[in-house]
Amino acid sequence: MEKKPWFEADIIELFSAREPEGVHNLVKGIGDDCAVIRPPGRQDLVVTADMLVEDVHFNRKWHPPFALGRKAMAVNISDIAAMGGTPQFAFLCIALPPQLDQDWLVSFRDGFRSMLSEYAITLAGGDTVRGAQLNISITLLGSVPAGRAVFRKGAGPGDSIYVSGHLGSAAAGLALCQSPRVCSTLDEHMVQPFLQRHLDPAPDLACGILLAESGYVTAMQDISDGIATDLAHLCRQSEVGAEIESVRIPCHEHLPGICEALNRNSMHMMVSGGEDYHLVFTVKAGSEEALEHYLAGKKKQAVYRIGTITSGSGVALCTGKEKKDITFKGYKHSG
């Protein structure tokens, strides 16, 4: 079948059409020089901007366009989640290679829109341009009750360190995509959770909002580069150290089996593998039970205590009596 090329006019319509009218707080959406937003009172604005570049942050060979459209939003939503905020308005700038076919674009757009609708986000502006390399740059605006945003700074010695989900799944999924030969020897239902975490990660938005509301959380950030790097950022900004216990770090029940097939070390994948988009956060010493009780009452996903903040610096991985420095030893996809 012949692939249809895209045309600029089509694309502008593709993204701008069908936007809801009368969105709360949006005075003017797509189609003017600027979007105009009327901020509600007693809310701070949270803003994040991310750029995803083909062959650097994603590979079109194995990344279905629908999933990519979702992931492009997910990585930004995860940043808002890490502040305890609620996302509201997205601005999509996209550079499209001329040879990209229109079916790909429609599917990307549908994936992108599915996230907008799942998270009640409105596309309020952006730019569609030509480029030799596919480049997706999204700015996401959200809100948080005034003064309640949770920063990376704020962790104190004795605070407990938690994560909001399994680590290493996204990295294992990426490794499976990169090793189709290995992947083809494994049952589809075994590899599916890992592929999904890499291709279409779900940000922990509801969890981030609850954690910020609880009042027990002293610092928080999302896990995009692996906990070895992301926790190191949190420690540096809080001017503290961290000790995490390898025995406490949670993973999917089949991660060791997948890693065996890939001939990779599973603990390394859990600690250094990026893009899980769960949250790492610290809880005031003595408030652990109260927090866990609070979360249980809200019936949200499990959280896992994996270690303790120290008065030192850097991140140590403790296995029995052995301590290994893993500060900034995480996944590096780019600046």
Place this chain on the structure above:
Amino acid sequence: MEKKPWFEADIIELFSAREPEGVHNLVKGIGDDCAVIRPPGRQDLVVTADMLVEDVHFNRKWHPPFALGRKAMAVNISDIAAMGGTPQFAFLCIALPPQLDQDWLVSFRDGFRSMLSEYAITLAGGDTVRGAQLNISITLLGSVPAGRAVFRKGAGPGDSIYVSGHLGSAAAGLALCQSPRVCSTLDEHMVQPFLQRHLDPAPDLACGILLAESGYVTAMQDISDGIATDLAHLCRQSEVGAEIESVRIPCHEHLPGICEALNRNSMHMMVSGGEDYHLVFTVKAGSEEALEHYLAGKKKQAVYRIGTITSGSGVALCTGKEKKDITFKGYKHSG
């Protein structure tokens, strides 16, 4: 001299360092998952996002990095100007080819920063990534008194059409850059204003704010794709037509001479050439004198009445008794 390559860590520091502390309304700047902004009361938020791609929107062969850093900000400031807003917070996402040398980047950064400081804008976040193609994506946030943003929609039949500066200069500057042989035959001081308008355009920010404050302006937009296209957008959104008189469209005193040397039609350049980044706006019928008096009192730049809004549709260029349809016949650099 050997060119120094850039390294990711350097670059993050390059853009994030030296940011002012304690910026009004900025609770958290660069270095966390999100920036946190506390919106002042009685202000609407205006937001614009633009993407500039190498070899599509700019050419590094003739665009000095300092000027490019300035222009990347200018095109966004111009969008805020077109709403009557004041820019405040910038988010810079940039994809950098690995072979880009560090001197280039430092100069780009210095140009970018010079605009931040000239317009009292704070860099509040962004993303620095690798990419095969240089790509600069900026989101700019600003404010406007609640309910006072000026839209493209709002022009009515009988309103007068104005522009805030000379048209065609940027297009002539681009043509000069593309024709170095012609350029080299001309005196430097003759070509300089045109090169500058293409390489380092000054947005009409103060003018946009005054126009919005005046209360006489019914619709406004910036001129990025040429008045034939930009005025057509304004007309479509206002559901009106426009007639502009070729004899009234202002240009630089040397545009005809430059166009002669380039063997180009000067009226075509004025009407269809893009990137002048002046404003086109409409003034309520009968309020022209009041507006001009208001502006004269503020000692701002000249504005030029070039035509009249009609009850029809599309944009017509009138020369004597001849009317030519020029609707959307402007410059197209991209979607």
